[in-house]
Amino acid sequence: MSADPILDAEDITSGYGNNEIVHGVDLHVADGESVCIIGPNGAGKSTVLKTLTGYIPCWSGTIRFNGEDVTDAETEDLIERGISIVPQGASTFPEMTVSEHLDMGAWLLDDDAKQESLEFVYDLFPRIEERLGQKIKTMSGGEQQMVSIARALMIDPDLLVLDEPSLGLAPNLVDEVFDLINRVQAADVSILMVEQNAAKALDNTDRGYVIEMGNVEYVDVSDKLADDPEVKQLYLGG
Numbered sequence: 001m002s003a004d005p006i007l008d009a010e011d012i013t014s015g016y017g018n019n020e021i022v023h024g025v026d027l028h029v030a031d032g033e034s035v036c037i038i039g040p041n042g043a044g045k046s047t048v049l050k051t052l053t054g055y056i057p058c059w060s061g062t063i064r065f066n067g068e069d070v071t072d073a074e075t076e077d078l079i080e081r082g083i084s085i086v087p088q089g090a091s092t093f094p095e096m097t098v099s100e101h102l103d104m105g106a107w108l109l110d111d112d113a114k115q116e117s118l119e120f121v122y123d124l125f126p127r128i129e130e131r132l133g134q135k136i137k138t139m140s141g142g143e144q145q146m147v148s149i150a151r152a153l154m155i156d157p158d159l160l161v162l163d164e165p166s167l168g169l170a171p172n173l174v175d176e177v178f179d180l181i182n183r184v185q186a187a188d189v190s191i192l193m194v195e196q197n198a199a200k201a202l203d204n205t206d207r208g209y210v211i212e213m214g215n216v217e218y219v220d221v222s223d224k225l226a227d228d229p230e231v232k233q234l235y236l237g238g
């Protein structure tokens, strides 16, 4: 591991009702790293993410964030500790403006902190500042995803967690969204994402986990995973 992990999950299990979906997953994100979770439909990728972000309980194992045990922490607590989440799909509100979304992301902040965060976000995504008064419904899918990410960055997180950031986007917009995520990482925010588009995810991250049937099948630096004949055959369409 190149740097201390900011997120470190050991042997976690979780699921729904009596149905265990995640069967003892080890996963970490080093400080400054960008990590993807890939794998087939129904493999449990989103369930791993929901467990790590407190949306569902962790049944066993431990989760640490910045060295502290957060195994039983709820989502709001994790957000206060510096994990910010970009949910799957249309998490923006069509009738609301860009500025109102940024306000939503700033719910934890006092005025000075909010101003600092706004400057950080404008610096990173200059287009946001140009569109403050624009309603979401008039924006492209890629721009809407930019607003979702910008809203999540308002708390100045250490770790940004994204659930399928490219879902439903046209191919040209997929590259645009990965470019935004790369900019976030360059601004010293660690990244953890679940992605259906395994090839793009591996192309745009440092390290990857392949999850299948609730277990980690492969873990390696993303370039190596992308070149691995089995991974290619099974998960990257040959």
Ligand SMILES: Nc1ncnc2c1ncn2[C@@H]1O[C@H](COP(=O)(O)OP(=O)(O)OP(=O)(O)O)[C@@H](O)[C@H]1O
Binding pocket: 016, 021, 039, 040, 041, 042, 043, 044, 045, 046, 047, 048, 196
């Ligand atoms: N809220 C839920 N209640 C009960 N079962 C669920 C729930 N959400 C997911 N599951 C089940 O858990 C399993 C793993 O689903 P999950 O969404 O984690 O997979 P995934 O790898 O993210 O899949 P996809 O790529 O299709 O989103 C599936 O069998 C799914 O039906």
